[in-house]
Amino acid sequence: MSNDKAIITKQITNLFGMDRNNPEFIAGTEITDFKIFGEVTKSNWAHKLFIPKRPAVPFNLVDVEYYKFESEMFGFLYNFLMTPNGSFAWLFGPSGTGKSSAPSQLCARLNWPFFEFNASKRTERIDLEGSYIPTEGGMEFFEGPLTKAATIGGVLLINEPSLMEASELAGLNDIKPGKPFFLASKNCEIIVHKNFRLILADNTNGSGQGTMFGYVGTNKMNSAFLDRCRGFGARYMETSDEVDMVLNKIKMAFTNGDFLISEKAFNDFISELEQVIETLVDFANALRTEAEAQQLSFPMTPRTVLDIVACMLQYRMCDNKLVKAIQQCYLWQFNDAERVKVDQLFKSKFNISIIEKSRRAA
Numbered sequence: 001m002s003n004d005k006a007i008i009t010k011q012i013t014n015l016f017g018m019d020r021n022n023p024e025f026i027a028g029t030e031i032t033d034f035k036i037f038g039e040v041t042k043s044n045w046a047h048k049l050f051i052p053k054r055p056a057v058p059f060n061l062v063d064v065e066y067y068k069f070e071s072e073m074f075g076f077l078y079n080f081l082m083t084p085n086g087s088f089a090w091l092f093g094p095s096g097t098g099k100s101s102a103p104s105q106l107c108a109r110l111n112w113p114f115f116e117f118n119a120s121k122r123t124e125r126i127d128l129e130g131s132y133i134p135t136e137g138g139m140e141f142f143e144g145p146l147t148k149a150a151t152i153g154g155v156l157l158i159n160e161p162s163l164m165e166a167s168e169l170a171g172l173n174d175i176k177p178g179k180p181f182f183l184a185s186k187n188c189e190i191i192v193h194k195n196f197r198l199i200l201a202d203n204t205n206g207s208g209q210g211t212m213f214g215y216v217g218t219n220k221m222n223s224a225f226l227d228r229c230r231g232f233g234a235r236y237m238e239t240s241d242e243v244d245m246v247l248n249k250i251k252m253a254f255t256n257g258d259f260l261i262s263e264k265a266f267n268d269f270i271s272e273l274e275q276v277i278e279t280l281v282d283f284a285n286a287l288r289t290e291a292e293a294q295q296l297s298f299p300m301t302p303r304t305v306l307d308i309v310a311c312m313l314q315y316r317m318c319d320n321k322l323v324k325a326i327q328q329c330y331l332w333q334f335n336d337a338e339r340v341k342v343d344q345l346f347k348s349k350f351n352i353s354i355i356e357k358s359r360r361a362a
Contacts, residue, residue: 093234096301113154153195
């Protein structure tokens with residue numbers, strides 16, 4: 001087999017998000033050019049895919065959803081999951097860049113048990129490990145997400161770890177796949193499963209500079225803990241990928257019954273949406289650039305774009321549905337000066353204003 005070809009199977013199509021209805025795909029028999037599915041497929045093909053046996057009773061398995069992986073993040077996560085070499089993974093970057101969703105959906109495609117925990121300034125190690133709670137039969141230990149993932153071989157994702165005290169997070173330095181780990185909250189040792197992985201997703205890289213970028217309450221992390229981590233700076237999707245994601249997500253939501261409208265009304269809306277969606281994403285990218293330069297307090301994330309489209313669907317009978325949706329899903333959170341800047345960018349894309357009828361900031 002040449003370096004540029006591979007046999008594409010059903011598992012591979014699920015993993016890389018390939019369309020099995022694509023004429024380029026014939027399950028298990030067709031030799032398919034890597035260029036169709038991106039260099040990330042080629043760069044990772046040398047590894048044997050880790051597909052854990054699905055248990056009879058699924059335990060914390062994530063449902064596979066439509067997802068567009070950013071190729072470099074996929075490569076980073078995939079290589080980390082396959083060969084962590086005792087490391088953790090630290091994903092950092094602005095909101096809405098897939099820091100939480102990408103690990104979740106990759107684990108879904110690998111049948112890898114997945115646990116997610118949202119940290120805060122009040123989070124302590126005991127919240128991750130678990131604690132004794134009084135029950136009718138006496139004191140009973142209830143496992144936290146760290147203990148569950150470490151014992152069954154799951155992936156634990158901790159969101160916003162920089163909100164925690166650095167000393168609490170540093171207590172995880174000694175947790176290594178295949179090695180004993182002391183659970184202070186239970187006063188016992190466990191053997192960490194060889195398939196345990198720890199991923200941390202944060203707006204910052206742990207350097208303590210998050211506050212200056214609007215991420216209030218973030219702390220500088222312990223350097224010894226960061227030394228255990230591999231880091232990756234997440235970025236927003238390419239425009240074409242984001243357009244594809246929004247259209248597919250909104251269509252799937254309709255298929256799942258989230259919008260109680262007729263098929264004809266929905267198809268008419270999609271036809272209108274396709275005329276403006278690329279410009280809307282261009283507008284979002286311009287806002288993200290301003291936010292990264294600290295000229296705006298908040299970027300327009302892909303989540304917000306999707307929410308705007310869903311809101312437009314509800315206002316589909318209005319001529320100014322896009323303006324209404326942006327006012328309600330994004331513009332409301334800014335002060336007057338920032339609203340003017342957002343309005344200027346919107347005018348440059350759509351030749352109309354979005355603040356003429358919006359309420360003034362308090």
